[in-house]
Amino acid sequence: MADRESAFGPxxxxxxxxxxxxxxxxxxxxDRDGSPFRSLLSDRDPVRERDRIRSFVAERxxxxxxxxxxxxxxxxxxxxxxxxxxxxxxxxxRVYGLILPCNKIGxxxxxxxxxxxxxxxxxxxxxxxQPLFAQFGAVVPDRFALHDEPVxxxxxxxxxxxxxxxxxxxxxxxxxxGTANRSELLSGYLTKHGDGAADLFPLGHLYKTHVxxxxxxxxxxxxxxxxxxxxxFLPGQRDADDLGAPYEVIDPVLHLGVDRGLDxxxxxxxxxxxxxxxxxxxxxxxxxxxxxxxxxxDREVVTDLLGRHRATAHxxxxxxxxxxxxx
Numbered sequence: 001m002a003d004r005e006s007a008f009g010p011x012x013x014x015x016x017x018x019x020x021x022x023x024x025x026x027x028x029x030x031d032r033d034g035s036p037f038r039s040l041l042s043d044r045d046p047v048r049e050r051d052r053i054r055s056f057v058a059e060r061x062x063x064x065x066x067x068x069x070x071x072x073x074x075x076x077x078x079x080x081x082x083x084x085x086x087x088x089x090x091x092x093x094r095v096y097g098l099i100l101p102c103n104k105i106g107x108x109x110x111x112x113x114x115x116x117x118x119x120x121x122x123x124x125x126x127x128x129x130q131p132l133f134a135q136f137g138a139v140v141p142d143r144f145a146l147h148d149e150p151v152x153x154x155x156x157x158x159x160x161x162x163x164x165x166x167x168x169x170x171x172x173x174x175x176x177x178g179t180a181n182r183s184e185l186l187s188g189y190l191t192k193h194g195d196g197a198a199d200l201f202p203l204g205h206l207y208k209t210h211v212x213x214x215x216x217x218x219x220x221x222x223x224x225x226x227x228x229x230x231x232x233f234l235p236g237q238r239d240a241d242d243l244g245a246p247y248e249v250i251d252p253v254l255h256l257g258v259d260r261g262l263d264x265x266x267x268x269x270x271x272x273x274x275x276x277x278x279x280x281x282x283x284x285x286x287x288x289x290x291x292x293x294x295x296x297x298d299r300e301v302v303t304d305l306l307g308r309h310r311a312t313a314h315x316x317x318x319x320x321x322x323x324x325x326x327x
Contacts, residue, residue, distance in 0.1 A: 177200055
């Protein structure tokens, strides 16, 4: 395993502003300091997780007899953290970055991804998928047209990206290193056989909140951390709008409801208690009784998030088969 400092140090080339301009924080880009929701998550030491993931990547690549990994880089937080950890685990010469924009919305993020790949010192290529996507849309049956179908189109683009990723992996004897985190996996917020397809998910055990802490440990540039999480298929699209809540809410709901097995009412009560405690502490510190900075989570939000988890179980499991042991 390579022993190197992060490429994202304060004097590193990726510490500059993004090529697409400074990201606008819409309130969901990062967890607020002192958020009561963070206290409901299990503690993950970013230093320990950094070492653990580096070892995991190196071991999986070695076990597969592969020459390295391919990472689809979007310019966002998860892919940047994944690529940085892969470089630390394997060395920059064994990590290849693919940057795959498909529309004008993705162009600034693609330029950010290129700058980040340069900072990491990895070989990388940018492939504009719009011509491929347009041809794909032209040959599918008319009744399955992609025009004005954002979900269908987004899934198709995600699968085209992964097809290119596996083409490179097959040609270079590498593994496809997925970038999904636990929040996305448990909520099903990924495309089956698209970004949900990979040979390994180094961040798959970490909620988005934990990934942010890990990014700070890695000195990931602030402009990446501050980007509002987005699938990037539509103008103004945000994960928080698609999922009905920001990750600072999603993460404890999934942790309590899935990891701890609590029912929706119990999840709401646990969060309400944490919010009440935080607001009391805040009021005592400010000397004002006020209404408190933090609001409880609505039961409907909890029910919807846990319902998403159940409904998307097929994305986390291999395809079912008949029982082989039955004659």
